[in-house]
Amino acid sequence: MQKKAFRKETNLYLNFFTNSIILSTIVLLILSIFYAGYKIYQRGVLEQNIFYIYFIFFSLIFIIINVWILRLNNNIKIYFSLVVFSLGFSLYSFELYMNYYGNDYARIPNWPEKRLIYVQENNLVFDTRTKSEVIEDLKKDNISIYPEIHPIVFLSNPDLSYGIQLNDQKVFPLGGISRSSTISCNEKGNWLIYDTDKFGFNNPGDAYLKDNIDIAVFGDSFAKGWCVGSNDNFAANLRKNNLNVLNYGIAGSGPLIQYAAFKEYIEPIKPKIVLWFYFMNDLYDMIDELRSPLLINYLNNNNFNQDLRNNQNLIDSSLKKFIEEELKKYKNNLDNKSKKLLYSDFIKLSKTRAILNLIPNSSQKNNLIDVYFKLLTQTKTSVESWGGELYVINLPAIYHVDSKNVYKNIPIELKKDLYKDQVEDAIESLNISYIDMQTEVFNKHSDPLSLFPLRMWGHYNELGYKLLSNEIFARLSKDERLDTKKEN
Numbered sequence: 001m002q003k004k005a006f007r008k009e010t011n012l013y014l015n016f017f018t019n020s021i022i023l024s025t026i027v028l029l030i031l032s033i034f035y036a037g038y039k040i041y042q043r044g045v046l047e048q049n050i051f052y053i054y055f056i057f058f059s060l061i062f063i064i065i066n067v068w069i070l071r072l073n074n075n076i077k078i079y080f081s082l083v084v085f086s087l088g089f090s091l092y093s094f095e096l097y098m099n100y101y102g103n104d105y106a107r108i109p110n111w112p113e114k115r116l117i118y119v120q121e122n123n124l125v126f127d128t129r130t131k132s133e134v135i136e137d138l139k140k141d142n143i144s145i146y147p148e149i150h151p152i153v154f155l156s157n158p159d160l161s162y163g164i165q166l167n168d169q170k171v172f173p174l175g176g177i178s179r180s181s182t183i184s185c186n187e188k189g190n191w192l193i194y195d196t197d198k199f200g201f202n203n204p205g206d207a208y209l210k211d212n213i214d215i216a217v218f219g220d221s222f223a224k225g226w227c228v229g230s231n232d233n234f235a236a237n238l239r240k241n242n243l244n245v246l247n248y249g250i251a252g253s254g255p256l257i258q259y260a261a262f263k264e265y266i267e268p269i270k271p272k273i274v275l276w277f278y279f280m281n282d283l284y285d286m287i288d289e290l291r292s293p294l295l296i297n298y299l300n301n302n303n304f305n306q307d308l309r310n311n312q313n314l315i316d317s318s319l320k321k322f323i324e325e326e327l328k329k330y331k332n333n334l335d336n337k338s339k340k341l342l343y344s345d346f347i348k349l350s351k352t353r354a355i356l357n358l359i360p361n362s363s364q365k366n367n368l369i370d371v372y373f374k375l376l377t378q379t380k381t382s383v384e385s386w387g388g389e390l391y392v393i394n395l396p397a398i399y400h401v402d403s404k405n406v407y408k409n410i411p412i413e414l415k416k417d418l419y420k421d422q423v424e425d426a427i428e429s430l431n432i433s434y435i436d437m438q439t440e441v442f443n444k445h446s447d448p449l450s451l452f453p454l455r456m457w458g459h460y461n462e463l464g465y466k467l468l469s470n471e472i473f474a475r476l477s478k479d480e481r482l483d484t485k486k487e488n
Contacts, residue, residue: 014074015077019077021081022080022081022084025062025084026063026067029062030063032055033059036052036055037052039052092349095346095350096346111456114456115187118455118456119454125189127189127190131147132147134183143181145180146176146320148182149176149323151172151253152257154173154292155289161292161293161294162292162293163294164322165318166315166318170294171306171308173308173318174250174261174265174308175196175200175201175265176196176319177200177319177320178196178197178199178200179196180196180200181193182195184226184227185227185251185459187227187459188453188458188461199308200312201249201265202235202249203235203246204230208246210244212244212272213244213269214243214272215243215271215273215274215275216269217238217245217247217277218249218275218277219249219276220250220252220254220281221251221459222460223248223249223275224247224249224250227453228465229462232462233465234277234468234469248262248265254282254284254286254289256290259298260295264308265308272388272482273476273482275391275472276390276393278392278394278423279395279397280419284368286368372426373430380430380432389479391434391475392433392435394423394434394437398456398457400417400438400442401443401451402449424436435472435475441467441471450463452464
């Protein structure tokens with residue numbers, strides 16, 4: 001009797017376990033389907049939701065299988081539940097491991113940690129405060145300063161992909177807050193703080209007092225001059241050659257946002273030379289940009305313009321409000337936000353799926369070169385319409401110029417620019433002037449790592465920007481594109 005009672009009790013527990021596993025799986029799949037549907041609704045365009053459509057399809061099939069299993073005998077349910085439980089336990093165990101040791105597994109250095117170790121070993125001074133802490137400290141001294149805001153922050157929020165509200169319309173700002181002190185980045189020990197021009201870009205206050213502009217610079221954070229002082233970036237170095245130069249670099253931007261800056265700010269001033277800087281991650285950055293309905297207008301409508309130059313006062317007020325709200329959220333909810341993000345990624349098995357390449361991709365990914373080619377074509381046509389000359393300048397990462405194999409353990413996919421050959425083919429086919437800085441500067445330098453902050457991954461240091469600027473000036477002089485004898 002006791003054995004029968006024990007067996008009966010055991011069967012009850014097993015039934016409860018198996019039914020719980022199966023029903024939990026069904027509930028989880030249903031919730032996942034709702035989440036996938038929400039992501040499809042967010043993105044809107046059917047072609048950009050293939051991943052989620054497949055996910056919903058296979059989830060429905062698995063729900064049907066689970067419902068069918070519930071109707072079978074206990075032994076089958078037990079075996080099925082054990083398989084599901086073991087699979088789930090294994091996946092989440094691996095995800096937990098990747099959360100703690102993922103960078104080591106992928107052989108990706110922890111650069112902030114390595115910088116601090118380097119600083120300590122070499123007795124250097126490094127400001128370890130966060131950006132928000134610096135802002136708060138300066139506020140105590142009644143110094144008003146704003147964090148640098150990148151257009152990419154609007155793309156990370158589907159509700160802002162059309163831009164921010166400006167009176168009765170939405171605009172997508174490209175510059176920062178005008179005529180303000182702005183804090184940017186810190187790679188070599190001190191935070192970059194600079195004063196913005198009347199459109200929120202990194203230019204001196206008198207930049208627009210001169211009638212004729214010799215050179216306009218645009219591109220990503222390298223073009224902008226991260227993370228050196230305002231007197232040491234590309235535009236500033238070129239100004240030292242008696243040239244009128246304006247900088248429209250935008251950190252975190254890809255070619256579509258960069259082209260938007262060209263249309264809004266460079267076309268109206270018609271400079272003699274336009275320098276478009278290219279870095280290896282630019283085309284990847286464009287994947288998110290192509291999801292913005294507003295930014296797509298620049299690609300498809302050559303006459304599209306937001307008239308940002310004439311709306312800077314309204315842009316300033318909107319950006320100040322946006323930054324104030326974001327800083328308040330950051331200050332009050334930083335820990336909770338970080339934890340929520342960590343938990344969310346863990347539940348979604350984000351790192352495991354990334355390794356298995358089970359992640360949603362933009363339908364535009366395979367067309368990035370085609371889009372870039374179109375942007376190059378439109379830019380070249382526009383520049384040549386006023387008699388100017390377009391140059392594209394390739395900027396290498398530290399991995400590309402590591403001749404002594406200091407970073408030999410870095411995965412090859414991080415070292416290789418998968419699009420460089422196609423980009424160069426596009427530039428050559430359009431007969432656009434091209435400067436490859438890896439060939440012209442870094443490969444000829446005896447110690448290329450000395451051109452990076454603390455000899456580590458990042459942007460260039462002062463010497464790096466100077467040598468590359470000298471190469472640009474030498475090439476422009478050789479091509480007889482400049483008049484450096486004019487009076488200021």
